[in-house]
Amino acid sequence: MSTYAQKKGFGATVWDYLTTVDHKKIAILYLIAGGLFFVLGGLEAMFIRIQLAVPNNDFVSAGLYNEILTMHGTTMIFLAAMPLLFAFMNAIMPLQIGARDVAFPFVNALGFWLFFFGGIFLNLSWFLGGAPDAGWTSYASLSMASEGHGIDFYALGLQISGAGTLMGGINFLVTIINMRAPGMTYMRMPLFTWSTFVASALILFAFPPLTVGLFLLIFDRMFGSNFFDVANGGNTVIWEHLFWIFGHPEVYILVLPAFGIFSEIFATFSRKRLFGYSSMVFATVLIGFLGFMVWAHHMFTTGLGPIANAIFAVATMAIAVPTGIKIFNWLFTMWGGSIKFTTPMLYAVAFIPSFVGGGVTGVMLASAAADYQYHDSYFVVAHFHYVIVGGVVFGLLAATHFYWPKMFGTMLNETLGKITFWLFLIGFHLTFFIQHFLGLMGMPRRIFTFLPNQGLDAGNLISTVGAFFMAIATLILLYNIVVTSVKNEKVGNDPWEDGRTLEWAIPSPPPFYNFKQLPLVRGLDPLWIEKMEGKKTMTPAEPLGDIHMPNNSFTPFMISLGLFVAAFGALYREDYHWGVMVLIAGLGITLLSMFVRSVKDDHGFHIHKEDLLNDDDKGGKA
Amino acid sequence: MASEQTHSGNPKVDIEYRKKKSAEEMRYQIVSFSMMIFLTLVAFIAVGYGDFSAWFIVPFILLLAIVQVVFQLYYFMHMSHKGHEAPALFLYSGLLVGLITILTFMTIIWW
Numbered sequence: 001m002s003t004y005a006q007k008k009g010f011g012a013t014v015w016d017y018l019t020t021v022d023h024k025k026i027a028i029l030y031l032i033a034g035g036l037f038f039v040l041g042g043l044e045a046m047f048i049r050i051q052l053a054v055p056n057n058d059f060v061s062a063g064l065y066n067e068i069l070t071m072h073g074t075t076m077i078f079l080a081a082m083p084l085l086f087a088f089m090n091a092i093m094p095l096q097i098g099a100r101d102v103a104f105p106f107v108n109a110l111g112f113w114l115f116f117f118g119g120i121f122l123n124l125s126w127f128l129g130g131a132p133d134a135g136w137t138s139y140a141s142l143s144m145a146s147e148g149h150g151i152d153f154y155a156l157g158l159q160i161s162g163a164g165t166l167m168g169g170i171n172f173l174v175t176i177i178n179m180r181a182p183g184m185t186y187m188r189m190p191l192f193t194w195s196t197f198v199a200s201a202l203i204l205f206a207f208p209p210l211t212v213g214l215f216l217l218i219f220d221r222m223f224g225s226n227f228f229d230v231a232n233g234g235n236t237v238i239w240e241h242l243f244w245i246f247g248h249p250e251v252y253i254l255v256l257p258a259f260g261i262f263s264e265i266f267a268t269f270s271r272k273r274l275f276g277y278s279s280m281v282f283a284t285v286l287i288g289f290l291g292f293m294v295w296a297h298h299m300f301t302t303g304l305g306p307i308a309n310a311i312f313a314v315a316t317m318a319i320a321v322p323t324g325i326k327i328f329n330w331l332f333t334m335w336g337g338s339i340k341f342t343t344p345m346l347y348a349v350a351f352i353p354s355f356v357g358g359g360v361t362g363v364m365l366a367s368a369a370a371d372y373q374y375h376d377s378y379f380v381v382a383h384f385h386y387v388i389v390g391g392v393v394f395g396l397l398a399a400t401h402f403y404w405p406k407m408f409g410t411m412l413n414e415t416l417g418k419i420t421f422w423l424f425l426i427g428f429h430l431t432f433f434i435q436h437f438l439g440l441m442g443m444p445r446r447i448f449t450f451l452p453n454q455g456l457d458a459g460n461l462i463s464t465v466g467a468f469f470m471a472i473a474t475l476i477l478l479y480n481i482v483v484t485s486v487k488n489e490k491v492g493n494d495p496w497e498d499g500r501t502l503e504w505a506i507p508s509p510p511p512f513y514n515f516k517q518l519p520l521v522r523g524l525d526p527l528w529i530e531k532m533e534g535k536k537t538m539t540p541a542e543p544l545g546d547i548h549m550p551n552n553s554f555t556p557f558m559i560s561l562g563l564f565v566a567a568f569g570a571l572y573r574e575d576y577h578w579g580v581m582v583l584i585a586g587l588g589i590t591l592l593s594m595f596v597r598s599v600k601d602d603h604g605f606h607i608h609k610e611d612l613l614n615d616d617d618k619g620g621k622a
Numbered sequence: 623m624a625s626e627q628t629h630s631g632n633p634k635v636d637i638e639y640r641k642k643k644s645a646e647e648m649r650y651q652i653v654s655f656s657m658m659i660f661l662t663l664v665a666f667i668a669v670g671y672g673d674f675s676a677w678f679i680v681p682f683i684l685l686l687a688i689v690q691v692v693f694q695l696y697y698f699m700h701m702s703h704k705g706h707e708a709p710a711l712f713l714y715s716g717l718l719v720g721l722i723t724i725l726t727f728m729t730i731i732w733w
């Protein structure tokens with residue numbers, strides 16, 4: 001009997017998760033924290049829709065409405081969508097390339113705790129004098145004029161969680177470059193791994209501009225500098241550029257992993273290899289590359305001049321080409337396949353027309369001359385919700401159903417899953433389709449109320465009804481998760497029966513060392529190749545031997561906690577005399593923790609060959 | 623890379639070849655190091671001489687700086703060796719993104 005599988009008490013489990021460096025447990029932490037913020041962001045969305053349900057509504061005041069819409073956007077992008085994607089990247093990507101963990105398990109944990117404390121810090125603003133209220137873009141001309149500490153919470157919170165995201169991205173890059181199993185060449189990597197790779201590269205290049213922009217904002221607001229103060233020679237347009245140099249690639253950071261998830265789902269449930277694999281890889285890389293050339297299309301009405309507008313308009317339209325390549329490849333993957341309409345497959349199929357809808361309005365917005373009409377109207381709101389909900393959220397929901405058995409060892413209920421899907425799909429189109437027309441009829445975005453009898457009443461009411469459909473769908477999903485966890489019916493290696501890639505060759509959930517012996521990869525979709533030759537498992541690429549594993553550590557939590565404390569110090573430095581002391585104490589905790597990490601030797605431990613031999617019932621064979 | 627693991631015990635390692643390689647590597651390093659000192663002196667002279675206009679000095683010094691970075695990366699950090707394709711790809715991609723940003727800022731913010 002193995003010595004590893006012991007029943008643990010509640011306290012021990014909490015401590016285990018606080019100190020874990022295991023990519024699968026960090027994935028679960030990302031899933032829980034991201035899910036929590038997703039529910040928060042969803043609540044804020046419901047408040048927005050309730051306020052706009054009828055004209056002249058006074059459900060919330062104008063000032064509070066600004067805070068709610070700002071926090072809805074910020075929470076959904078930074079604290080829900082990205083961490084949920086990170087959850088699946090962490091859980092699945094190392095398994096897909098046949099690795100035992102990510103390259104830097106300690107840094108992985110540090111990245112999670114930085115994101116978590118940054119997110120908590122940002123949301124504490126609700127209780128400490130008001131949330132940020134300058135929109136998720138926080139344009140400097142607005143944010144510099146915002147009173148109270150809301151914007152300070154925004155700048156400091158995103159700075160901390162952004163550092164965590166950057167670490168996560170670099171970690172995934174190094175993992176994919178260095179830790180692929182024998183035979184896993186770049187052109188044999190599953191599409192989800194490829195899209196993780198490209199999205200991580202985008203994180204690497206896109207987050208530094210945001211960091212710079214946020215530091216300028218922090219210095220301006222808290223330490224008396226004048227980067228954005230026009231009266232002192234500053235320039236607020238610099239913030240817009242820095243924000244969108246980050247912000248546009250951010251869209252692709254979100255949507256590319258969703259593309260990857262859908263590519264896996266289409267191939268699995270069509271029981272065919274992905275059509276045009278190499279062109280899919282090419283299109284993914286090209287979208288990532290072009291993503292950096294187009295940021296100024298968010299600023300057409302800023303007055304960049306006709307030449308700049310024309311260049312950025314054409315560059316933006318060019319992105320439709322690789323995206324189109326992908327859409328056709330997914331369609332051709334299904335063509336002639338033996339299709340099974342499971343819940344993930346339903347999301348994948350519904351994603352195609354929904355996302356194309358967002359893409360078409362994207363090309364409309366990209367033509368600079370027409371953009372002067374659409375700019376800052378509900379048309380834009382409809383467009384980006386079609387892209388982000390129809391692309392990213394559908395992808396996340398599909399991945400939740402698809403990868404749930406691999407992460408937790410149980411299958412989510414398919415009937416409830418399909419009910420969730422239909423409610424969510426109907427609710428989504430009901431909410432956002434009508435908003436295109438609200439925008440074209442002249443409803444500006446970010447307004448807290450509207451007058452009756454201007455042609456906006458019916459559309460807004462329909463939109464609100466749709467939002468309730470999505471809320472009910474989310475509640476059913478949560479109910480599904482609870483029921484499934486309580487029943488706790490364990491499943492085998494390959495619960496969908498058509499798994500193609502390495503993660504389906506090992507138990508669900510995988511043992512903490514993932515692969516007892518690293519697998520030999522003989523081509524694209526390695527497990528499918530073995531299945532076609534009548535085998536059930538992968539061929540090992542190495543003899544059974546000791547496995548080196550990292551030790552758990554509490555240091556990542558402490559490093560992040562220090563920055564969390566320091567952020568309060570920076571925030572209250574000018575209000576209270578203790579501010580500076582808290583700032584210094586917080587940075588002290590962080591630096592001391594880093595020092596301890598540097599001087600203390602931690603060589604990890606080995607799982608010995610003998611223990612692995614006795615561990616047969618747990619599988620984990622390559 | 624070339625200088626590591628001369629005592630690995632691996633019979634395939636050709637000590638003679640390794641020594642020759644290391645010597646060659648050393649020669650490159652010394653040559654590029656003296657070049658770098660020379661370029662630094664040239665940069666100081668360009669400024670200190672006093673007769674050149676700023677329109678000559680600034681681009682000239684920037685050019686020298688680029689040469690120095692290339693020396694640093696390729697000869698001291700071994701980017702010229704095999705196995706550095708991924709770092710090179712990411713360095714150049716980052717450089718491209720940075721240069722586009724600078725170009726845009728120069729043309730449409732501070733025009």
